Amino acid sequence: MNSIYSDIQRSILNNEKLLAVLIDPDKFSVENVTSFFKKVNQSIATHIFIGGSTVEDKVTEVLVSEIKKHTKRPVIIFPGDVSQITDKADALLFLSLISGRNPEYLIGKHIESIPILKNTNLEVLPTGYILIESGKQTAVERVTKTQPIDRSNIQKITDTAKAGEFLGMKLMYLEAGSGALNPITNKIIAKVKDEIQIPLIVGGGIKNIVQLESAYNSGADIVVIGTAFEQCESFFDDLKK
Ligand SMILES: CC(C)=CCC/C(C)=C/CC/C(C)=C/CC/C(C)=C/COP(=O)(O)OP(=O)(O)O
Numbered sequence: 304m305n306s307i308y309s310d311i312q313r314s315i316l317n318n319e320k321l322l323a324v325l326i327d328p329d330k331f332s333v334e335n336v337t338s339f340f341k342k343v344n345q346s347i348a349t350h351i352f353i354g355g356s357t358v359e360d361k362v363t364e365v366l367v368s369e370i371k372k373h374t375k376r377p378v379i380i381f382p383g384d385v386s387q388i389t390d391k392a393d394a395l396l397f398l399s400l401i402s403g404r405n406p407e408y409l410i411g412k413h414i415e416s417i418p419i420l421k422n423t424n425l426e427v428l429p430t431g432y433i434l435i436e437s438g439k440q441t442a443v444e445r446v447t448k449t450q451p452i453d454r455s456n457i458q459k460i461t462d463t464a465k466a467g468e469f470l471g472m473k474l475m476y477l478e479a480g481s482g483a484l485n486p487i488t489n490k491i492i493a494k495v496k497d498e499i500q501i502p503l504i505v506g507g508g509i510k511n512i513v514q515l516e517s518a519y520n521s522g523a524d525i526v527v528i529g530t531a532f533e534q535c536e537s538f539f540d541d542l543k544k
């Protein structure tokens with residue numbers, strides 16, 4: 304069953320925009336789950352993403368188990384590494400970092416993950432992951448030892464997204480980096496949206512409703528927000544259902 308992916312497709316057909324709350328296990332403690340998810344459940348958030356560039360073993364599994372007790376939103380692993388895979392979640396973004404040229408993050412981690420994945424029921428979501436330069440070096444750049452694509456090189460960004468779609472990827476993620484100074488521009492979102500048919504995820508540096516709406520209006524189907532909720536949970540008050 305591919306229920307999470309088909310739900311995403313259905314939402315897009317119905318013109319419904321999706322919002323993923325990113326939980327970074329590095330920065331989120333299990334004790335905080337109850338109160339945080341009370342706010343999530345009252346908000347327009349539709350999905351939970353969980354992951355980080357540098358997460359210790361087992362931390363993700365413990366946190367996902369606790370989160371599953373407190374929300375019906377699908378929990379999707381957004382892995383920086385194979386060690387973050389846990390079958391306590393519902394799905395896995397099977398990311399390939401197609402803006403970079405590090406074979407480990409293009410195909411290596413994927414092969415390494417197969418013995419684990421074969422023993423889970425996770426819905427696997429093949430996702431092109433495109434890092435775009437946004438004002439400062441990101442954790443993803445540091446960990447993967449790759450360069451992001453220059454934000455002014457829109458042709459290269461759109462060609463990269465299209466190549467990912469032709470390779471069969473089912474989702475495309477434009478990433479400015481967690482805590483980015485500048486979110487992905489409207490122009491980049493609109494051009495990529497124009498080029499591809501698969502659902503478009505946009506994240507990094509989105510901190511308020513104006514930026515959220517503007518990403519949606521430019522063509523983002525799923526927006527990911529992490530840092531803004533970590534820094535100020537009252538942001539959920541602006542996003543009540
Ligand atoms: C397919 C499998 C098993 C693994 C994929 C491995 C790949 C290609 C990962 C892409 C590169 C990567 C390191 C992604 C991590 C993305 C992520 C969850 C970022 C969240 O933010 P952080 O980078 O932790 O930001 P902070 O510095 O703010 O903590």
Ligand SMILES: O=P(O)(O)OC[C@@H](O)CO
Pocket residue numbers: 325478479480481482483505506507508509527528529530531
């Ligand atoms: O933490 P923020 O800046 O919201 O970024 C979300 C996500 O796109 C990072 O991988």
Ligand SMILES: [Mg+2]
Pocket residue numbers: 327329354355356357442
């Ligand atoms: Mg992190």
